[in-house]
Amino acid sequence: MSRRLFFAFALVAAALSPAARSADLTPLETRWLQGVAPVVMHARQVLALPLDVVVQPQDTPGAAPLALGFVDGRCKLVLSLRGNPEGQRQLDAVEPALLVASLELMAAHELGHCRRYLDGAWFRMPAGFKAGTAPAGLAPDLRQAWLDMRSTRREEGYGDLVGLAWTREHHPALYTRVHAWLAKERAAELIPGSHHDTLDWLVLASAPESLHGRTIFEAADRLWQHGLKD
Secondary structure (H helix, E strand, O other), X not given: OOHHHHHHHHHHHHHEOHHHHHXXXXXXXXXXXXXXXXXXXXXXXXXXXXXEEEEOOOOOOOOOXXXXXXXXXXXXXXXXXOOOOHHHHHHHOOOHHHHHHHHHHHHHHHHHHHHHHHOOOOOOOOOOOOOOOOOOOOOHHHHHHHHHHHHHHHHHHHHHHHHHHHHHHHOHHHHHHHHHHHHHXXXXXXXOOOOOOOHXXXXXXXXXXXXXXXXXXXXXXXXXXXXXOO
């Protein structure tokens, strides 16, 4: 472990919830924590985000291995790996040379959600944009579900762009390969227009120079809004 990664991992360990600190971490949990550590360090020390790390101590089959919660004004980076084969599957699906950059992209994606929550902008369109209306003929409950799905899709698109902006800044030599990996993941079993259909934004971000800004959030926001126009 490099000196920088050691200190980043130490910071993540300090940010763990008390329950997680008192429990023995599994090798899989340790690997994921090592993977997200540089992003957590950047979020807390450079971006000054109120970010905590939570490792679920119970079995969580079917949960996303890495997700974001928002409680009492603080973002919670939540790892759900026990009793959850998806955590190992995601690691196995990435070629070894891209694993570090891919784990960091996933963590940076969640920082995008954190930023939107903190800004009070979650599910909101930026000024000058309209969310559109549900297709005619849908029952009221299905209409709301459709609108929620479209809102989630927009937030996932923003998160993916934040992740790619991180890759451009921290792993520029791997950008093209990491972008291809992410596009492949998003295209797998794709239902067009569904929650994780972010391909329209990924096309816009094909070239690393498309993402530029003072922060990863600023870099993502410009391209994200461009995608909203289509």
